[in-house]
Amino acid sequence: MTQHEASVASVALLDLARDIAVRAAEFALDARRAGVSVAATKSTPTDIVTAADRDTETLIRSLILESRPDDGIVGEEDAAHIGTSGLDWVVDPIDGTVNFLYGIPAWAVSIAVVEGGAAGLGGTTLAGVVVNPVTGELFEARAGAGARLAGRELVVNTGVALGSALVGTGFGYAAERRREQAAVLLELLPHIRDIRRGGSASLDLCSLASGRLDAYYERGLNAWDHAAGALIAREAGAQVGGPHGGRESSELIVAAAPGLFEELSDALRAAGVDA
Numbered sequence: 001m002t003q004h005e006a007s008v009a010s011v012a013l014l015d016l017a018r019d020i021a022v023r024a025a026e027f028a029l030d031a032r033r034a035g036v037s038v039a040a041t042k043s044t045p046t047d048i049v050t051a052a053d054r055d056t057e058t059l060i061r062s063l064i065l066e067s068r069p070d071d072g073i074v075g076e077e078d079a080a081h082i083g084t085s086g087l088d089w090v091v092d093p094i095d096g097t098v099n100f101l102y103g104i105p106a107w108a109v110s111i112a113v114v115e116g117g118a119a120g121l122g123g124t125t126l127a128g129v130v131v132n133p134v135t136g137e138l139f140e141a142r143a144g145a146g147a148r149l150a151g152r153e154l155v156v157n158t159g160v161a162l163g164s165a166l167v168g169t170g171f172g173y174a175a176e177r178r179r180e181q182a183a184v185l186l187e188l189l190p191h192i193r194d195i196r197r198g199g200s201a202s203l204d205l206c207s208l209a210s211g212r213l214d215a216y217y218e219r220g221l222n223a224w225d226h227a228a229g230a231l232i233a234r235e236a237g238a239q240v241g242g243p244h245g246g247r248e249s250s251e252l253i254v255a256a257a258p259g260l261f262e263e264l265s266d267a268l269r270a271a272g273v274d275a
């Protein structure tokens with residue numbers, strides 16, 4: 001495939017991801033307005049799933065396979081669908097489920113298209129879309145083509161020292177994991193401007209991309225939480241990574257402009273994180 005052909009292909013993937021994300025966002029917002037209840041719990045009693053999570057992912061999966069029947073799908077609420085095309089769609093139908101349940105307007109539909117990764121892990125993200133259905137904000141990026149919100153190019157904040165940095169983070173659902181995360185926060189908080197805990201990793205990464213945060217880190221995420229947001233942040237100029245200079249992973253994701261990325265990583269290591 002020539003570079004031009006690859007570019008045309010990734011434009012088509014972004015267009016499809018955007019169309020599907022918009023339709024899923026409308027569907028999920030209607031479900032929110034109709035009233036939400038917990039359908040089940042997963043890893044702990046506070047790790048909830050609603051019928052809207054499941055129904056929205058079902059809609060997204062059907063729309064993907066309608067257009068691209070040979071692609072794979074990795075989603076939060078159902079088993080992986082193995083494809084044959086080498087492309088995986090990595091989907092979080094409602095990222096920020098607790099916010100969705102409580103009616104806090106900070107949840108998102110997150111869809112990424114990943115090439116060459118085993119079940120969406122470790123590959124190259126070609127396109128990503130994150131939609132906040134309540135605010136109507138649609139963040140998107142295509143690899144090598146920048147990140148945008150409503151047509152406006154996104155650029156991360158640069159030249160921010162750790163002591164002046166507004167840092168986003170989140171916490172897991174298991175008590176022991178939360179205890180560890182609180183201990184890290186105790187060490188980090190005196191060295192930064194402040195913490196923001198928004199409740200949606202994909203929106204936190206989009207906040208970084210749009211200058212509403214200076215940095216973001218979190219431990220214990222799944223690929224669907226960060227796949228699209230990480231591309232949007234990278235295309236806005238953020239350095240995004242995980243432990244020991246590697247790729248972001250379920251163990252750790254750190255994202256910030258170069259310079260602050262290293263400062264934050266050093267501070268996390270000093271707080272006992274294997275960064």
Ligand code: LIP
Nearest residue numbers: 095096097170171199200201225
């Ligand atoms: C959420 C993440 C968030 C994390 C929450 C939760 P979910 O994903 O986006 O960053 O702090 O604990 O994991 O479960 O709402 O899709």
